[in-house]
Amino acid sequence: CNNHKTAKSSGINAEYGLLCHRYPRVRKGMADSFYTALVTYDDAIPTCQEVSGILETTVWEDPNDIDGIREKRNRICELVGVKPPKLLVTTKQAPKPASVEAFDSYSDLVGRAGY
Numbered sequence: 001c002n003n004h005k006t007a008k009s010s011g012i013n014a015e016y017g018l019l020c021h022r023y024p025r026v027r028k029g030m031a032d033s034f035y036t037a038l039v040t041y042d043d044a045i046p047t048c049q050e051v052s053g054i055l056e057t058t059v060w061e062d063p064n065d066i067d068g069i070r071e072k073r074n075r076i077c078e079l080v081g082v083k084p085p086k087l088l089v090t091t092k093q094a095p096k097p098a099s100v101e102a103f104d105s106y107s108d109l110v111g112r113a114g115y
Helices: 002-018 024-040 048-057 066-080 106-113
Strands: none
Touching: 002 024, 002 066, 024 048, 048 066
């Protein structure tokens, strides 16, 4: 039963994470789905009206306001009683230099075949 609660919690956190997805349509789709669920089950959380208001007034497809969207998502999490997802900071790794070893290139293959 404990694993079920952990899986459910992980799923809910993943859904809230989608409100800040890098693709605007994913954010908008998640917000629409969440709003529909709130309207359907309006007694599910006591702060339903405030959460619905945030979902309705936020421009989820705005590509230039991800910080503002993140603040709205975190406020929704706070109202629902869920810890907001943490921002993952990734570092870009420099691309590895291309190395041409034997049999790695097409020209090497053609040369070995005698064409």
